[in-house]
Amino acid sequence: MRWFLDADSAEPGGYYEPAKEAKREDHVQPWWRVMCLTGVDYFSTLGYQPGIAALAAGFLAPVATLVLVIITLFGALPMYRRVAEESPRGDGSLSMLERLLAYWPSKILVLTLLGFVATGFIITITLSAADASAHLVENPFLKASLGGKEVLVTLCLLLALAAIFLKGFKEAIGIAVVLVIGYLTLSGIVIGNGMWEVIHHPDLISTWRASMLTAQGSVLGIIGASLLVFPALALGLSGFETGVVVMPLVEGDPDDTEKNPAGRIRNAKKLLTTAALIMSVLLLTSSLVTTLLIPHAQFQPGGAANGRALAYLAHERLGEGFGTVYDISTILILWFAGASAMAGLLNIVPRYLPRYGMAPDWARSTRPLVCVLSLIAIVVTIVFDANVDRQAAAYATGVLALMTSAAVAVFLTELRRKHPVTTALFGVISAIFIYTMVVTVLERPAGLVIALMFIAIIVTVSVYSRIRRSTELRVRGVEIDDSADVVLATAAIGPQPIRFIAHKLERGDVAEYDEKELDVRIDNHLPASEQVIFLEVRISDASDFTSPVQVTASRVGRHQILRLTGTSVSNVIAAFLLYVRDLMSEPPHAYFEWSERAPGDNVLRFLAGGEGDIPPLTHEILRKYEPDPGQRPQIHVGG
Numbered sequence: 001m002r003w004f005l006d007a008d009s010a011e012p013g014g015y016y017e018p019a020k021e022a023k024r025e026d027h028v029q030p031w032w033r034v035m036c037l038t039g040v041d042y043f044s045t046l047g048y049q050p051g052i053a054a055l056a057a058g059f060l061a062p063v064a065t066l067v068l069v070i071i072t073l074f075g076a077l078p079m080y081r082r083v084a085e086e087s088p089r090g091d092g093s094l095s096m097l098e099r100l101l102a103y104w105p106s107k108i109l110v111l112t113l114l115g116f117v118a119t120g121f122i123i124t125i126t127l128s129a130a131d132a133s134a135h136l137v138e139n140p141f142l143k144a145s146l147g148g149k150e151v152l153v154t155l156c157l158l159l160a161l162a163a164i165f166l167k168g169f170k171e172a173i174g175i176a177v178v179l180v181i182g183y184l185t186l187s188g189i190v191i192g193n194g195m196w197e198v199i200h201h202p203d204l205i206s207t208w209r210a211s212m213l214t215a216q217g218s219v220l221g222i223i224g225a226s227l228l229v230f231p232a233l234a235l236g237l238s239g240f241e242t243g244v245v246v247m248p249l250v251e252g253d254p255d256d257t258e259k260n261p262a263g264r265i266r267n268a269k270k271l272l273t274t275a276a277l278i279m280s281v282l283l284l285t286s287s288l289v290t291t292l293l294i295p296h297a298q299f300q301p302g303g304a305a306n307g308r309a310l311a312y313l314a315h316e317r318l319g320e321g322f323g324t325v326y327d328i329s330t331i332l333i334l335w336f337a338g339a340s341a342m343a344g345l346l347n348i349v350p351r352y353l354p355r356y357g358m359a360p361d362w363a364r365s366t367r368p369l370v371c372v373l374s375l376i377a378i379v380v381t382i383v384f385d386a387n388v389d390r391q392a393a394a395y396a397t398g399v400l401a402l403m404t405s406a407a408v409a410v411f412l413t414e415l416r417r418k419h420p421v422t423t424a425l426f427g428v429i430s431a432i433f434i435y436t437m438v439v440t441v442l443e444r445p446a447g448l449v450i451a452l453m454f455i456a457i458i459v460t461v462s463v464y465s466r467i468r469r470s471t472e473l474r475v476r477g478v479e480i481d482d483s484a485d486v487v488l489a490t491a492a493i494g495p496q497p498i499r500f501i502a503h504k505l506e507r508g509d510v511a512e513y514d515e516k517e518l519d520v521r522i523d524n525h526l527p528a529s530e531q532v533i534f535l536e537v538r539i540s541d542a543s544d545f546t547s548p549v550q551v552t553a554s555r556v557g558r559h560q561i562l563r564l565t566g567t568s569v570s571n572v573i574a575a576f577l578l579y580v581r582d583l584m585s586e587p588p589h590a591y592f593e594w595s596e597r598a599p600g601d602n603v604l605r606f607l608a609g610g611e612g613d614i615p616p617l618t619h620e621i622l623r624k625y626e627p628d629p630g631q632r633p634q635i636h637v638g639g
Contacts (some may be wrong), residue, residue, distance in 0.1 A: 033440025042239025056232035065287040093406035120398025125338030132334035142411035162374035182519035194289030357545030358462030397447030475575035484554035510557035523638025570617035
């Protein structure tokens with residue numbers, strides 16, 4: 001159980017990196033190895049992207065792919081290099097949008113975007129495994145034995161992926177390096193062979209050019225039509241968000257710090273740039289050779305090249321033996337494409353949901369999270385019958401939603417910082433992705449429906465978890481300033497126990513404190529000889545789940561006041577009373593008045609604003625934290 005919960009690991013599972021110094025850790029790897037982990041998703045799109053381009057654009061596929069490459073290199077790449085600067089611990093574009101808002105609107109936005117993250121990444125896992133099983137079934141040596149068993153094969157691939165992540169990080173990234181190098185090498189051979197054929201038969205180019213001009217009438221018509229089909233090709237951008245989410249795995253410099261992780265940022269930019277350049281070359285050349293060398297009918301549903309254009313060329317031009325080897329490499333990288341998505345989820349989920357109190361604390365541990373995510377992937381696979389086409393809409397919606405949010409986040413960040421040139425640039429990029437997202441949703445609304453289902457599940461689970469965890473002692477520590485330390489030190493040498501009066505500040509004058517003290521003494525039969533100290537709590541951000549309690553001291557007339565700051569009144573008071581208990585010879589006593597509000601109103605005020613009916617909530621937190629009544633701070637309620 002300790003192994004399963006990563007109980008002995010300071011960095012659970014090696015993926016999630018808490019918000020502390022970004023420095024060299026045991027789990028980090030050189031940038032090119034991490035590129036291979038993200039590349040199993042990004043580069044694996046070669047398995048189906050040429051076929052998608054041919055179906056969507058026909059003879060225009062190479063020109064449409066050129067549009068995709070231009071947007072990749074001059075749009076998505078600069079955008080995500082900027083995201084890498086803003087989120088060196090793998091927060092991704094979500095953290096940039098989170099910082100632009102505050103309180104509950106910020107949390108609701110993040111939860112909504114997490115729904116799209118879950119859609120994109122979970123469907124990446126299931127679709128890639130389903131596509132790998134489809135390649136297995138289509139292989140001439142296996143078709144007879146595996147035909148009709150796509151769901152079973154896909155489930156086996158998902159379980160194998162989960163087993164690797166349960167074993168550990170080094171195994172996963174080591175496999176990714178081998179698969180990426182092998183797949184890119186074999187793809188280069190297939191594409192190179194096709195390019196050789198094209199170069200030695202220039203009539204192929206002439207026929208292709210004539211076909212485009214006949215269909216579109218002019219060069220401008222070709223360009224316009226290619227721009228219109230860009231949304232259908234946008235899946236070729238799918239690896240960028242993963243590239244920044246797994247930044248905690250990127251090795252930086254020994255002198256990297258939280259404020260200046262320059263080495264990690266520089267190496268992450270190398271990762272993004274190198275992957276984009278490699279993929280751009282492969283996308284262009286693969287689209288050209290498949291369009292020129294494969295009959296268009298073979299790209300249609302049921303055709304031999306549908307979803308496997310390069311594999312078709314490998315079998316047709318290099319023989320069944322090489323084709324089978326290429327099939328194996330394609331199957332393996334498609335299967336393992338889910339690894340980059342899994343790694344991204346293992347970093348992004350612990351970063352947000354437990355911090356918001358919207359997931360159990362064990363969600364910070366990798367292995368339980370791997371089991372939960374794998375179970376979700378299994379359910380999705382069964383629901384969609386391991387069908388690639390039925391999952392494609394959800395995949396496109398998730399990917400484009402993430403890229404659109406990243407573009408908008410960078411645009412708003414530059415706008416806030418008053419950088420006019422980059423604001424204009426990223427404004428144009430944002431418009432492109434918003435247009436692409438709208439077109440995709442209108443053409444395939446099923447993807448948005450699935451994403452909304454993920455969002456609804458995440459919000460429901462999050463609200464339930466927040467309610468269940470609301471009476472936890474969710475405080476990261478008590479920070480006492482010098483003036484408060486003097487007050488407590490003076491009280492420690494006086495009569496025990498120390499008695500605190502909980503007070504909600506209104507006018508702040510002497511008369512207010514005199515009246516409050518008199519009421520509490522009468523209601524609780526406290527003699528005038530008993531010294532009391534007032535406690536006042538200021539809510540910093542009730543939407544945060546945890547925070548340190550900061551304590552300062554003040555004085556109004558003869559009244560001594562300690563002012564506390566935190567996310568929830570009851571949690572702050574409970575944490576402070578436990579802190580004082582550990583300093584004094586007897587547990588302290590705290591005095592409250594009953595709330596005059598309705599119970600339902602108090603519940604909502606507590607969950608949303610950190611206030612509510614404070615006395616019973618404080619007592620419940622203390623009771624759960626300290627089971628021994630003799631050691632527990634005492635709560636008195638009167639009035």
